[in-house]
Amino acid sequence: MNHFPIEFPRRAAMALFGGAVAAGALGAAPSARAAQGSRMQQVIPVPESVREAPGVRFELGPDSAIGADPAAAGVAEYLAGVLRPATGYALPTGERGDLVLRLDDAGLGQAGYRLEVTAETVTLRAGTPEGLFNGVQTLRQLLPPQIESADPQPGPWPIPGGAIADRPRFGHRAAMLDVARHFFGVEQVKRYIDQIARYKINFLHLHLSDDQGWRIEIESWPRLTEHGGSTEVGGGPGGFYTQQDYAEIVRYAASRHITIVPEIDVPGHTNAALSSYAELNCDGVAPPLYTGIEVGFSSLCVDKDISYRFLDEVIGEIAALTPGPYLHIGGDEADATTDEQYRAFMRRALPILRAHGKTVVGWHEYAKATPQNPAVVQYWGTDPADPEAAEVAAAAARGSKILMSPANRSYLDMKYDESTELGLNWAGYVEVADAYGWDPAAHLQGVGEESVLGVEAPIWTETLENSAHLEVMAFPRLPAIAELGWSPAATHDWESFRARLAAQAPRWEAAGIGFTRSPQLPWP
Template sequence: MARGSTSVEGNQPVSVSRTNLRSPDSDPAPVSALGNVVPAPSSVRPGGTPYTITSATAIRVDDAPGVRAVGDHLAAYLRPSTGYPLPVTPGSGADGVQLRLDPAAGELGDEGYRLESTGDGVLLTAREPAGLFHGVQTLRQLLPHAVEADSEQPGPWTVPGGTITDVPRYPYRGAMLDVSRHFFTVEQVKRYVDQLALYKINKLHLHLTDDQGWRIAVDSWPQLTAVGGSTSVGGTGGFYTKDQFRELVEYAAERHLDVIPEIDLPGHTNAALASYAELNPDGQAPELYTGTEVGFSSLCADKPVTYEFMDDVIREIAAITPGDRLHIGGDEADNTSAEDYAAIMAKAQESVARHGKEVVAWHQVTGTAVADGGWVQYWGTDETKKEEREQVAAAVRAGARLILSPADRAYLDMKYDGEFALGLSWAGLVEVDRSYDWDPATYFAEEGVPAEAVLGVEAPLWTETLSTNAELELMAFPRLLSAAEKGWSRGDLPWEGFHERLVDQGRRLTALGIAYHPSPKVEWAAE
């Protein structure tokens, strides 16, 4: 979905072993300088005595909702590699790592934090637990890369001295995972969630339905998963029960990510049409689909059952989604007339509102009326027709908020180069420097969209050619770090500084066992 081309090039699997990964030097990696993290912090004031975590270090937490959970996460990150007990205890003390909420710290907002490192300890302050959690991710990155290992390492575990004050640029910093083209299990998605959390991503957009598979249980329409969930591109499928989906949502929420489910309408619906014959204009169910073409399927605007189906699905998905948003797709409806598209999308938006949620949709929805409070997700490229961009801008001027996912910058499934075995290339080849070389604030400036209308950035990962976590990681890393920085960091920071920090992140990704692409655009550390 949201691709604009249907050819799959180089669709052969890639086997990723440790030999595919960059390796850290045999000597312990040097301690990162303060601020040598991704995404770049807002303000860095280095200086003073560093703090070294030892076997006597305690993690001290405020007695406030959500703070103990952040402390437990920090302890879980650090205990395996350090071998230290790192007890999580209430109250303050003279040393150790302290996690403190300060409701009066309005300048930090809902997700900002302040990290102060001295010879006595590390103090993390935030207004909300989400800010403390993001500060913990920065603290991880300030420690040697070996801290990410799952077995005891020699250390020392030293945090540079100084103060970081950090507030995100945008409230929406997203990543999308397509589990429809190829199905990924709960545990596989959890692994991706953990990787997203390290880089302060706060939204997980799950593309749950498409032509190739329906991945979420709907009690009132059980054949959607029994039939529609049985296939994927080139093979068998799978689906989440409602309890499994709740488990994923809860896991993400514990890491301060909201899950936004997507039910794609009115196109990309072959899995649903194959499950229920009555949804088709002639009452005949099509065959299940395991290819990669797009734009051929559509719901019927003139059948009452279409709207019963949509409302039931939206009602049930809304009921198991604690967040306030639901994505209704809306792109590549090539087999739907403009009149029918407008009718279906209007009813879908009404249904979303009726069941207590607000709408997110791909930018084609701007060809019709966008609901009040709607978010529009742009997936075009630098070459997208001016009329289409103007249409998006008009919707934004009318009150919609804009999420930017330009395919030739932010799509993680685009090939790095013409020889790369995985991915597609319809939007062009996207090396890591290109994924970084754009500014969300000015992306729609020519169309008169003000910077404040941009809600944030999302990096989609479509899976026509991807079926394993190793393949996901090769496509996501290191480009996901570009998207994370574009969403969090202030201003249009130069490539040179990002490149330096990316080199350091290569070792951390290796320590985490993440299979990343060793892009020739980056002078990675020697093996």
């Protein structure tokens, strides 16, 4: 399979991906030929309702302006920032304009919106700035692909006429970025935030600690970053976020209506911490730093009180920096502890997170510790018949919410096929059809729609070292997970989706986003 990194020459890419391929009408599965036409039918995630107005279009021009309610001023400035580079237009923001943002329609909930396009105006309505922001992501897909360019383009800038009413199926639509195996700096994280926001992702889970590196400054335990953050997989220089860096990531994500979920993985995946502080080890001896990719060999000392003082102080500092409701405790692959030790650890650890005001999220292994609700169990398994899947269903029956991220469907670091250069394949190969071809509310027996919090697309970085690597693994599969999380189940149709997804290619190229050219898609 060919990988096209962000440096791929624009002229060559345009030769490959020159025209747009439209998708069919809502819920239908038309051929690419039948679907050609309005970009109203190309949106990803597919909206709940689309009504076209044939023959009507709005033309964005040099005199266009953005008029917004005062409480929507931030979204208006974001929209202007999206549109100005390619158009070269001033696009002033204020209370009047032909692009109108109004906070006067709460009928589609916290995140929903209505979009109406006439020959004279484009009007977005929602009950919240978050809803308007989601509408902006749809609006940008209604414009020609070159709108995504950072450089001036010749235009014109038509928007097809019609109306869209839209809201998410699940309130939690997440991506995860592993910054522990390889470190990604603040600007790289911001770049990924902007990319996932395009597809209405609203949570970013940051895997901040693991055997290979500790990535967030803890003032009360400074060696975690001074020593534990000094390397990464393969022995590179590693790195870490100061608390100011982390606060900037949280702020930037919030400006894109994305909530950060920090993860401190315990009791396993802790070699970086154990190497930093000998007293966290049962024998009092600090192991060397680790730069391989094996798992399951490390553990905090379950029987030592200092393990829980450590956790309390670490979680306290991170919780104070994190305005969102969730904190992820990890809990996976703790093979160095017995089940009895694991449950004993969680009985003491979970109340610490709750005491700091956070709802606990953990990988599905922690379901065996019967966490007190509210709690979120993140399912990452590959076999719905596995006994651990039954534990997840039991947690759902107790009232826990389940976050769905089966590794053989949603892990973006899995290889597409045997020829993929990057990634791993322990969960199997995950092509685009695999990423799209499952229903989060029907994947696990005993875990129905009412128990599913949402979906998450994790990207682990044992083999990924830079933004270009992230992009060729996330695209085109991330939009598949995003659509499963946002769009009504009745609209999920592979033939429609593959045409709409292929039509995104010129947008990615114009934006400088690398992607993998899966042979499953009818690339233009």
